[in-house]
Amino acid sequence: MSNQNKEYTEIINIIENKRWDKLKYSLADMHAAEIVDIIRILDNDKNKSILFRLLSTEKAAYVFSELDSNEQESLIYSMNDNELKDLIHEMSPDDRISLLEELPSDITKKIFSLMKETDLNITRQLLGYPEDSVGRIMTPEYIDVNPDFTIKQTLEYIREFGKDSETFEVIYVVGKNDILLGYILLKDLLFAKNEEETIKDLMHTDIIYLSVYSDQEEAVKVGRKYDLLYIPVVDSKNALIGIVTIDDIFDIAEEEDTEDFHKLGAISVDDDFSGNIKQASVFTLYKKRIMWLFILVFINIISGYFIGLFTETISKYVSLIFFLPLLIDSAGNAGAQSSTLIIRSLSIGYVKKSDWLFMLGKEILISAALGLTMGLTVSLLAIFRGGLTIAFVVSLSMILVVIIGSLIGLCLPFIFVKLKKDPTTSSVPLVTSICDISGTSIYLFLATVILSKFGG
Amino acid sequence: MSNQNKEYTEIINIIENKRWDKLKYSLADMHAAEIVDIIRILDNDKNKSILFRLLSTEKAAYVFSELDSNEQESLIYSMNDNELKDLIHEMSPDDRISLLEELPSDITKKIFSLMKETDLNITRQLLGYPEDSVGRIMTPEYIDVNPDFTIKQTLEYIREFGKDSETFEVIYVVGKNDILLGYILLKDLLFAKNEEETIKDLMHTDIIYLSVYSDQEEAVKVGRKYDLLYIPVVDSKNALIGIVTIDDIFDIAEEEDTEDFHKLGAISVDDDFSGNIKQASVFTLYKKRIMWLFILVFINIISGYFIGLFTETISKYVSLIFFLPLLIDSAGNAGAQSSTLIIRSLSIGYVKKSDWLFMLGKEILISAALGLTMGLTVSLLAIFRGGLTIAFVVSLSMILVVIIGSLIGLCLPFIFVKLKKDPTTSSVPLVTSICDISGTSIYLFLATVILSKFGG
Incomplete structure (x- = not known):
């Protein structure tokens, strides 16, 4: 190579x-x-x-x-x-x-x-068949036999009619009206002791199949789970009408992962773009990025608005500004982490929609531990830079900001699922921007309240 | 199902x-x-x-x-x-x-x-064989035959010795010392007209193979590219010693993509963690997240330091603060986009290390277009909120911030590659945090210079 x-x-x-x-x-x-x-x-x-x-x-x-x-x-x-x-x-x-x-x-x-x-x-x-359905990627080139065939008949049948089949490794067994009954491996035929045995006696019935109307994502999930090289496809009456091969599923999985990466990076996704940025035109790439940059402007203006509410506090205690990027970003970073973890888990199938409450409970514990560690760390820094009261404001803000950022990162994907949207729509930049608003507000609000009482 | x-x-x-x-x-x-x-x-x-x-x-x-x-x-x-x-x-x-x-x-x-x-x-x-090498995932259960075998001999050989083989679809042809010469499909054997023909006459020589010492990532790339269900593996002398099946490659690809997602979200990655956050303990998940949150604190302190340099400007023109989140985040968002695009392209193989200069040129064009659009948009907002001079500062900053953010997002992954590290180490939060520093500095620097001349 x-x-x-x-x-x-x-x-x-x-x-x-x-x-x-x-x-x-x-x-x-x-x-x-x-x-x-x-x-x-x-x-x-x-x-x-x-x-x-x-x-x-x-x-x-x-x-x-x-x-x-x-x-x-x-x-x-x-x-x-x-x-x-x-x-x-x-x-x-x-x-x-x-x-x-x-x-x-x-x-x-x-x-x-x-x-x-x-x-x-x-x-x-x-x-x-609908776009993105299993029907569009299946091939009708497989071999199926009747359960009453003998092994000898089956081998002859394969020689006569199997020329165009994509696989010989697996031969499907179908009954009346092509109802899928099971499968038999070529191995079983080649190594059978008695050529007069019938398929019925040898066939395996633990068969995994896909519906022709299933989404191709379902094919990816089944392909991942069962480690099959070929998956049979049936219609609504359970009749065998095609097979899907794992290399096609692999391609789809790769495309889906690329789409997920792009969505997570706040890049618009459509079917025409394979992700090959070397070949794509400057204009195409511009179009894929401008929309989200634009949307995020408006979210950040809300952030600016909240800051605007606290200009009095800021001009009185300018040293607060020093910690602003730290607190804003820590909220965003914690949110980016929890949203990335949950989005990937949802897409692989580790976590289901119905697990949201369990995951929320877990995230509260994790984020509290993270927040406390972070709060303690910055308190040391803040004492040097701004004195005791500022240190108190900064640490308390850090704890809250990490917890709330993490929870936003966890919940947003579930909210998109609830709205029947792709959870990956809650991209890292979107989560970060929303966390920033809460980070800014929490910090400046706490500062205003605490400093007005104890500050000076 | x-x-x-x-x-x-x-x-x-x-x-x-x-x-x-x-x-x-x-x-x-x-x-x-x-x-x-x-x-x-x-x-x-x-x-x-x-x-x-x-x-x-x-x-x-x-x-x-x-x-x-x-x-x-x-x-x-x-x-x-x-x-x-x-x-x-x-x-x-x-x-x-x-x-x-x-x-x-x-x-x-x-x-x-x-x-x-x-x-x-x-x-x-x-x-x-080294960890993560192809040698660790191959199986020695394949069938190989001599080029001088006739079809009949081959079929007999398969019946006698093929029992444990993972595939019958492909039979490999090897010469002296097991040197890999080509392959033959079971199809070719079953449909051959003359059973006395030799393998030599029928075999295919356009054979794709892997070295036993190659990284498993190489297997994923080859598996993606060639759509093969089985890939033969050879040693340093080109002798056939195993095969790798596509379902194993699929599993590895999935694990790698999960790792990439996690790294991109600033989550530490190790071999013990499959990504199943539902099963993982609170402590495991805490450990995976705290390191990067910690590292990013120090980067944000630099950000804070730069803001600190401009406190005078800020206290004089407090309305500048209103646009701070917008400019900081737009730099970060543009950087997140370009780094996500380049990281995925590097990992799929669309873009190679050596393409960095070409991609840099392209990114300059794209980011300039994005920056101009964004600058124009915010100028309208800024006129209302801060007047003409502030609008000028904000728009000019926006243009520069989007361009520089995008270029940081593009270059950081290439720098990691150059340092022989995984490009995905430049996670979205890392890129965002670094972009934030430049965003903050550019904005406040421009504001100080321009407002000190024209401001009031």
Whole structure:
């Protein structure tokens, strides 16, 4: 793997010198994912399309499905109808769906018109399932057998009809109307002592499956929990209609985690943005950031308003200002910590919506311990800088600020869940800004009250 | 899947009523991952161990490897030597390694003494690879064949020696000294026209592999890129010594993402903490948070120090305070955004270390656009609140603060990479706190300079 960059440079040289015969030879030994890299590096559209035509149809289909939609679009324009037809036919049904979802409508129409009858039926059916549902990522390329088959019959059946299946490791057992009954492993077939035994006798019934209408997030949760490489998909009548493979689930999990990272960093999220900031345009990245910066302005103006209420105290005891960033930020930092912990736990499934009261109780204990430690620490600093009374104000504020910041960080994600929104909407900057308001107010309020009594 | 909670309640009832015969029957149909759930719900150690003994050895091994180390420990204490011996033998080699890594040394010693000779050899070998290396998660249970084998011989070989293999989908082809030459799919064997063809003629050579010494992160990257369900692992002489399956890689990816989330939220990370905050103790969670809260205190004291330099300006123009939270936080928010984007891109591999200059150039453009928009917005607010001169100070500060905050957020992760640290160490709270210092200083410095000339 370490020689990859060198290898890429060689290939690029071959292409730039137009040595197509040598290129074809080199491409045969390369993995499709590496060819995708090469296509990305090339800046000449014509070279891209020549390289693409030199691939075997099977490899071409794989390479094509890995490209971004604008790259796919420009390749489609360089193909004639027959080439496009073969390519579309060779793609797996789930890849075909993602292609159709992303292309402009005139190209989708053209593709539909070129599609073979069987492909068309499968595609129409998959497109009927809601966006982000399991139906959109499943493939109908699996093997299913009848429980009354013997092992011998099953092996023959696989040889005859299994050619397009994505897996041979698992064979699904279905009853009348394709109702999913269980599964059998190829292992069981290969190592069975008696070829006349029936599937019924050998099949496993501890089967895990997904509903075709489930959200893809559900597929990720099931994939994580059960360590399966293939998960069968059933319709509302429990009939087997597809399988989902773990590599697709892995991709979805990665996209979801990227989305969560971005949301947590107060970056707007949409389906067109993969997170590749090297390729994204300056304008795209501007758009993804400006909204939240804007919203947070208004929250901070509230903060400013609260400070404004206490200008009298501040101008009387200017040394209070010295501790302002410390107290504001400690509230925000404690809030950032608790919100990050709870958001990740909610998304993995460690914590459920209904756990909010338990988690709140726990957070009160944790934040009290954190607040006391922090309060004690800053009291030492504050004595030197502002004297005993200021030290008292600062430590007491620190304790309260850490507790309240932590609780805001914990509760905000639960509130978003309650409002049927993604808990990750409570980003770290949002939590921080809200905590800042409470930090500022608590500190200046306590200062005003305490100093007006004991201060001087 | 929706009836899962109901099903669990039933099983718990059966256990609490000690109806063991019925339990055994119910367990047979349940997936191992669900049995793990049940064991977790049970609070009686004796019931746990009875339930565990009712499982088939194969299922028991799987259930066992999914449990946390303290749960494993208490089950081990309830087993006699023979039971433990069978269990250890049935576990897959990579699961055995993670068990041995986490148990106290007296139990590991006992397990070593009970292990069968062949298991012992494999285990000793895997333990020889560095922690977090691919060697620790690979399994030696794969099938490899000679390129001179015919298809018929290969199928016979699989039937005879493949029993323990984790996959039949892919069969690896090795030459002299086990040098990895390529692979062949079971599909190719099943659908070959002529059983006398040799593997050499059919094998694929576009093979992707991992080095046994590579970091597990490398396995995640390769797994993401190539969409493979199994990746072969070679030693320094290119000899095939194991395979890694995608479900293990998926688990590692998830753990890494959880770690990244926590680091980004300024929470300390170590191997003992899975991120399950519902199960973790108050003290554990306290420990994970106090360190960063503490470190950030010192950064905020610098912030306070800078404010202290400008007390004269502040007491003269108290309305400046109104905009302080806004400017401080906008710097921090812009920094949080750019650091989140760059950190995720570095971890997925969209951006490389060497891209820093390109990304810096891009960020200057983006942040300038963001800064100008924000500056314009707040200028309108500031005119109402503080008059023209203050509005000028505030807008100019806003522009600079957003640009500098964004650049700090971009550069800090690269600096950590340069120092050979994880870029995620530059957490959002750390970036925010550092941005706050610059935000405060820029604002108050500009205010002092401009107001001393034009102010009043």
